Amino acid sequence: METHKIILQGGGEHARVVLDSLLTLGHKVTALFDPKYSGDLFGVPQRGSYDPEFEPHAKAVVAIGNNAVRKRVAVVTKHTFTNVIHPSAIVSSFASLGTGNMLLQGSIVQAQCKLGNHVIINTGATIDHDCVIEDFVHIAPGAVLCGCVSIGEGSFIGAGSVIIPGKRVGAWATVGAGAVVIQDVPDYAVVVGNPARIIRYEKS
Numbered sequence: 529m530e531t532h533k534i535i536l537q538g539g540g541e542h543a544r545v546v547l548d549s550l551l552t553l554g555h556k557v558t559a560l561f562d563p564k565y566s567g568d569l570f571g572v573p574q575r576g577s578y579d580p581e582f583e584p585h586a587k588a589v590v591a592i593g594n595n596a597v598r599k600r601v602a603v604v605t606k607h608t609f610t611n612v613i614h615p616s617a618i619v620s621s622f623a624s625l626g627t628g629n630m631l632l633q634g635s636i637v638q639a640q641c642k643l644g645n646h647v648i649i650n651t652g653a654t655i656d657h658d659c660v661i662e663d664f665v666h667i668a669p670g671a672v673l674c675g676c677v678s679i680g681e682g683s684f685i686g687a688g689s690v691i692i693p694g695k696r697v698g699a700w701a702t703v704g705a706g707a708v709v710i711q712d713v714p715d716y717a718v719v720v721g722n723p724a725r726i727i728r729y730e731k732s
């Protein structure tokens with residue numbers, strides 16, 4: 529596998545797991561940019577605010593779990609993005625991925641899935657055949673997307689939730705941990721429970 533020089537945008541909790549994946553894959557991570565952190569993380573220097581001139585040929589990953597913040601940071605990042613796919617993740621050769629995506633330990637992406645850009649498929653989440661996942665979505669640990677599910681831009685799919693086949697979760701929606709989605713979820717809706725019900729609408 530080709531290894532790269534990589535910089536990370538973000539130095540918080542999600543950055544830790546992404547950095548772990550990158551180091552496991554043998555990449556050379558040369559900087560973490562996040563004004564909130566200093567010192568180093570797993571031996572990688574935290575360099576404060578983003579510097580677009582720093583190693584301009586390095587690839588970048590926006591390792592921020594919050595979807596709205598990840599989008600805000602991605603749009604001002606000048607470096608070219610790359611995907612991070614932990615070696616224990618299983619990705620069908622018949623799936624397509626944009627860039628800047630993070631597929632973490634034990635996640636599975638099945639045949640004919642289409643992932644946009646800057647999507648997080650977190651630990652052990654499974655995305656079955658023919659799903660479409662738009663940009664800046666976060667699928668939390670252990671969530672199960674059955675076949676032919678679609679998820680709109682910026683939505684958060686909570687840990688251990690299940691979405692039955694063919695359903696759509698709109699843009700910037702939130703599916704609570706453990707929810708079972710059996711109907712389409714509108715844009716900006718927050719749903720919880722089994723069967724999932726709308727508790728409010730929230731624009732981030």
Ligand SMILES: CC(=O)SCCNC(=O)CCNC(=O)[C@H](O)C(C)(C)COP(=O)(O)OP(=O)(O)OC[C@H]1O[C@@H](n2cnc3c(N)ncnc32)[C@H](O)[C@@H]1OP(=O)(O)O
Binds near residue numbers: 650687688702703705
């Ligand atoms: C590696 C990582 O850690 S990745 C991060 C993974 N994180 C997650 O999966 C967290 C997902 N988040 C949740 O499930 C949250 O509870 C949310 C976003 C759905 C709602 O959060 P809040 O807005 O703070 O809701 P709040 O706690 O005020 O609860 C509102 C109501 O919904 C209920 N509720 C909230 N979450 C859930 C849930 N997951 N399942 C069932 N009911 C729930 C509450 O009991 C409450 O009910 P009530 O009004 O009858 O008392």
